[in-house]
Amino acid sequence: MLRTLRNFDGVAVHGGPVFSLGFLVIAGAVFGKLASAARLPKLTGFLVAGILAGPQGFAILNVDDVKALSLINALALALIALQAGAELTLGTLQRTWRSVMWSSLSQTSLIVPVMALLFFALSGSMRFLDGLDTASVVAVAVIWGVLALTRSPAVTLAILSETRARGPLAEHALGVVVLLDVLVLPLFAAAMAVARGQISGQAFEVEIFAHLAQDLFASVCAGTAFGLVVALLLRVITRERVLMVVVVGYGITALSAYLRYDTLLVFVVAGFVVMNLTRFGPDLVKTSEQTSAGVMIVFFATAGAKVDLVALQQLWPIALAFFFARAIMTIIACRVGHRLANDVPVVTRLGFTPFISQAGVTIGLATIVADVLPDVGKALATLVIAVVGLNELAGPVIFTLGLKKAGELPPHVDHVDHGDHVVGG
Template sequence: PLITGLIITGIIAGSSVLNFISPNALDRLNFLNEIALSIIAFSAGSELYLNELRSRVKSIKWMTISQLFITFIISSVVIYFAATSIPFMAEMPSSHKIAVAVLFGTIFVARSPSSAIAVINEMRANGPFTKTVMGVTVVKDVLVIILFAICFAIAKALINDESTGVLFFVLLIIELITSFALGYLLGKILQIPFLTKFDTQLKGIAVILIGYSVYLFTGFIKIKSLELFNHEFILEPLLICIIGSFVLTNYSKHRIEFSQTLKEISPIIYIVFFTLTGASLSVQTLISVFGIAVALFLLRLVIMFFGGVVGVYAANDNKKFALIAWMPYLTQAGVALGLATIISKEFPTWGHEFETIVIAIIVLNQLIGPPLFKWSLNIVKESHLRAKNKTQTVKRDAVIFGLENQSLALANQLKKNNWKAQIINTDKESENDNHEIDITHISSINYTSLKKLGLENTEAIILMLSDEDNYKITELIYENIGIKDVIVRLNKRENFEKFHKLGALIIEPATAMVSLLDHFVRSPNAASLLLGMDDDQDSMDVAIRNKDIHGMRLRDLRLPADVLVLSVKRKGQVLVSHGYTRMRLGDIITLVGSPTSLEELKFKFNT
């Protein structure tokens, strides 16, 4: 919807409606398109983080191969034979039709990682299907630019009636190898701004200038090679940028800062790019080709359906994915539009109509793709949105033994932090006038009573009774249930050791008060954080249950910029953690950061 809105805004501001942006202005502002294309390529490369693709390599490989080749080959063939129905292709010779069909096929392969990430975050999706989708999406965006570099060179040769013999393909291979080598060098150059202590805005400006310099350099090489050798040596700037971003993301320690910088500079870049793209469109042309765009949209949809089925069976994935495997890959955005813009500039006689058709297809994909993706996530049950009639009974569920003012205050505080709190009352005579807290009465403390409470699914149990009753409950839990977090309010200091042997977390009120006051004197900021007095910061313990995290080094975790790791606890022992500490299933990481980021990480690590 955002991209569609920007394109429509551009159409209104362009020469077709209000003429705020004239065709001459568009020519003078072409450098903004080149900057935007470099940032789009950087963003696509930064999403391809190899460590996060390990668990689904087989599925990602086969789905990528099937989607790439089936979509490209079938769409190219169908468009070639349907060329007479497309006005600007109808009178073309066969060689030109092949060139245009191949370019259409290349763009049909492109996908939108940003749209996929937005849907996944909105649906809080996680699981094998989601991981495959994300892996295929980012891998395809890299491969489609490589495919485009090859097809674009071949298309230019066919349309310009140039020879496509052995020498042509030798030169093409040399150009591609050179582009890869320059991409690797660019990956090293991109690290330079992040070695400095400049603020984020200056680093963002540096990234923009480096991206634009790639276009200036490749343009210079193209002109000079024509002057010196009477042949254009074509280096693909998009390919160089995406390889450079990939190198930085996977082989440097600046991955997180680079990604954060791109997130901050991308919105303004995209606003300019998509608005200018809309301004370049003709309303009359858009109306005339809209029927063709709908037909090609449906063609792409059907082809992707077959590609999805083949991919699922080739990877031997769960067959229930077969009929919906195509749905997540429908949406297109920046990369597809960027490629269409390049084609429009290179082939002015028919490129404008080509670009208009592609933009119309992208708009349709933007409108229909995300709802289909959401639907597929619901079908495979990998969406984790809050249920309407269910609370989170397994996680964030606390049971408090003892009815008194402190237990009521604790229950209310937990509820404010989205925990489900229940108080267990063991005193018949105590009255219950509180209708907001779930209060349950038990007549005696024994295993039968505890079993009826269903404590197996409870995350934390807080004991606020006498030491004798607290110990009885702790022992029953230790021997029969095994809840990891049993928190005991101690009444007598001499009972500390026997609770400690059962693994309970012990709070002795008098000592706790002295310790808290001491911390407020020596570390007021840390004490404020502990008590939740800072609305923008909080701390959280998160257990590692995601198999993809197992074995990863702490430095390789993709943590938000506002989150820090305070400690790592493994099998009851606190580790002296550093960047090379490898995560293990069951590790408990203590994090500090904004509440929103902490919730995202809890979901990522726990799933």
């Protein structure tokens, strides 16, 4: 059918990124419905649609198409982070700060060293580490540990938006995922600095932490300023708000990249400011949701198209081992953290479910490793991508099941809505 569509009277037509966009929207919507019928989150359907249509699936989309569609990612991440910030009300923070702090602390202090140890223990079976001395392998193992700590704010937010879950688990997930996103940055910078010194012989630069702290502080300040600007725009602009959100999303992303700010943090703070310091929070949420319906399908389907099936095929035994190890450590770390925080039983029992997912943040950091440490980084990135592929598929399902077991899904919804509601919309 598709081949027929793409051959007008014997003339081969590719369609380019616009066709790919449309195809992903349609395929994502169809697979989202199928996933919903199979009692899975729609997001899983979007990912599967992307995997099947992607360059390593049926190759309906080529690598260039996927690259071109990544333009949508900036907008999707902006919308996700804005909504995340808007969900973080002062009341939510008051209720959850203790739980969030302990959970983040226990995950950081348990997952990073244990996953690094596991990596070191399995290093003999990874050929790309041959030739490195023990200290260098340890340095790479620490990077692996930090990468294992990364979560997917996008997936967490998308699931919360799709299911419209409300309750302690949902609130806790939101707070931790945002905090961990910030905590990972200095840890990753430190691990990279050590590894670079060990493998490439570059001196350890303490100043990078000062720069990082400056950037994070500047990101918070910029987020506050942008939040006030967004509120002002919402006050002035009454009609074309979808257009406004699109423009603000791309504009602030471009500015943040230019000024080297943490884009996600900027948007989260901006959303937080609009919701908590102005009266336009509900307007922002409504407009973001209106805008995000189609954007989210493309975002997650594109993420699916990027899943490296070849890497997964080659590395599946070791990837599977790391996947299970990370999941088990996440469960343990979360239980420890929630017991220390004296959380309600439902959070103690199911508090790990939001943190299995990994996606763009992890792949982004792995790409940095590949650039900075070309000798081992590329192979390491391939392994990361293989593990992320598993986490990406399993994470949304586990989190949705967790929300269902916690009884935080709206009464009219079984696990996710079986109607025609689309994620984000």
